[in-house]
Amino acid sequence: MEKVLGIKYLHEFDRHLQGPTWGYPTEGAYYRDAASTDSLLSVRIPLFALHAEDDPVSRSLAIPNYLWC
Numbered sequence: 001m002e003k004v005l006g007i008k009y010l011h012e013f014d015r016h017l018q019g020p021t022w023g024y025p026t027e028g029a030y031y032r033d034a035a036s037t038d039s040l041l042s043v044r045i046p047l048f049a050l051h052a053e054d055d056p057v058s059r060s061l062a063i064p065n066y067l068w069c
Contacts, residue, residue, distance in 0.1 A: 003016045014027040024030040040047075 004013070007013050007016065011027050014030055019025070019027050019030045022030065024033065
C-alpha cells in the first residue's frame with residue numbers, strides 16, 4: 001500500500017498494481033499485451049479511426065493522417 005500511495009506516474013501504477021494483479025512481470029509486458037497494434041495490423045477492410053489529439057493512450061501520430069491531407 002505504501003508504494004501505491006507514493007505513485008506519481010501512470011506507469012508506476014501499472015508496475016506496482018496493474019501488472020502484478022493480472023500476472024505480468026513488468027509494466028512493459030502489460031502494455032504489450034494490452035496494445036491494439038496486432039489487431040490494427042490485421043484489419044483487412046477500410047477503417048475509420050477517431051481519437052483525440054491529446055489522448056494519453058494513443059498518440060496523435062499512432063495512426064498516419066497523411067492519407068487525409
